[in-house]
Amino acid sequence: MVIFSTIMLLVALATFSVLICMVGIDYRVTRSHLTITFWGIPIRWMKLSTIVSVSKRRRFTAEQWVSTFRMKHRRLVVRRDEGLLHEWVITPKYRYVFRQQLEAAVARARGSDVSAG
Numbered sequence: 001m002v003i004f005s006t007i008m009l010l011v012a013l014a015t016f017s018v019l020i021c022m023v024g025i026d027y028r029v030t031r032s033h034l035t036i037t038f039w040g041i042p043i044r045w046m047k048l049s050t051i052v053s054v055s056k057r058r059r060f061t062a063e064q065w066v067s068t069f070r071m072k073h074r075r076l077v078v079r080r081d082e083g084l085l086h087e088w089v090i091t092p093k094y095r096y097v098f099r100q101q102l103e104a105a106v107a108r109a110r111g112s113d114v115s116a117g
Contacts, residue, residue, distance in 0.1 A: 024038050025037070025038055025065060027065075027090050027098065029101050029102050030105075032049075032109060033048060034046045034078065034102060044063075046078065046080055048106045048109035048110075049110060050080040050081055050083075051078060051079070051080050051102075052080055052081050053078075053079045054076060054077070054078050054103060055077050056075060056076065056077065057077060058087050058089060059079075060087055061085060061087075062085060062088060063085050063088045064089050066089065066090070066091045067092075068091050074091040074095050075090075075091055076092060076095050076098065076099055078090060
């Protein structure tokens, strides 16, 4: 009985830890980087000038930076032209709004005119 209780406690703690980690992940677009933060601390970043495209579908193996269990309508795939894994999967709350902000920031970082398209 003690072993069963210990196992159940460990499962509950693991589940709680995963939930806390997923809730703490956030995405920010700064002047020069797409930044992934965990409870406000930057843990991963990508230069905006290296981003090739942003889409809903992934083609290759990608880094998973998800903040929800229900990814179906929140997934965005950010492709870049350097690094070991060229794609990141992120799940911002409003993916089309975030995609528009990200594409505008990439265009500014590359020096092109945002109002042209």
